[in-house]
Amino acid sequence: MIFTQQAIKKVAIITGAAQGIGKAIALRFAKKGTFVIITDINLEKLREVEKEINKFGKCSSLKLNVACPDEVNKIVDEIIKKFGRIGILVNNAGITANGSIEQVNNELLDRIIGVNFKGTFYCCRAAVPIMKKQHYGKIVNISSITAKRGDNTTAPCYGASKGAIATLTKSLARQLGPFGINVNAVAPHAIDTPMMKYWDEEKRKKTSESLPVRRLGTPEDVAAAVTFLASDEASFITGQIINVDGGHFMD
Secondary structure: OOOOOHHHHHEEEEEEOOOOEEEEEEHHHHHHHOEEEEEEEEEEHHHHHHHHHHHHOOEEEEEHHHHHHHHHHHHHHHHHHHHHOOEEEOOOOOOOEEOOHOOOOOHHHHHHHHHHHHHHHHHHHHHHHHHHOOOOOEEEOOOHHHHOOOOOOOOHHHHHHHHHHHHHHHHHHHHHHHHHHEEEEEEEOEEEOHHHOOOOOHHHHHHHHHHOOOOOOOOOHHHHHHHHHHHHHHHHOOOEEEEEEOOOOOO
16 A cells, blocks of 8 residues: 555554553644554553544554563554554553662563563564655654653662663664654653652642742643654654653753
């Protein structure tokens, strides 16, 4: 099948889209007229997002554990067979954990690295061949400020997994640029999502007051950065890790 570049741009895969940042990204793309293929391990919540999007846009939902390479390959193959192209890939699926290094057992370490880094790697590896054939593609990965400055509350393997995503982003940007593929990442901090449900009011207030913008971020703040990086307005931007953190970390 041969598609125009405009048609290719209109198909986006978003992982971890059942809630929070992933959901906000999916909604924003759909509002811009993109056909969004949303994936998540939580199919029940994912179907709710699909229903919401289908009220005004076009969407399809697929259950996916990004930590399983066979599942990733199968899903991407299905998408290519059905749509023939993948214009945008947003690797948002991720998990976090708190605690010191002594509290991180092998199982938790493998799970964090498996979902956050390997999941991102698997999805990129599966989507890149079709993007190369198209000579067009936009990949946006979700990293974290912990990738740049470390963190004293999340488990150290979390920041390490997000740091690996940042390095992967830069490496892919260098390798895939000649094929018309842009690869960037966003590094959020203090975004008010279900991942922050353990924050008490005191911590929320203290964090808000510590930021130059004097508020917590929203999933929509991250979604705005992601959709920009996936647009042709950002065609001369690649290999960048964009902070979405209210001025918490300025580099």
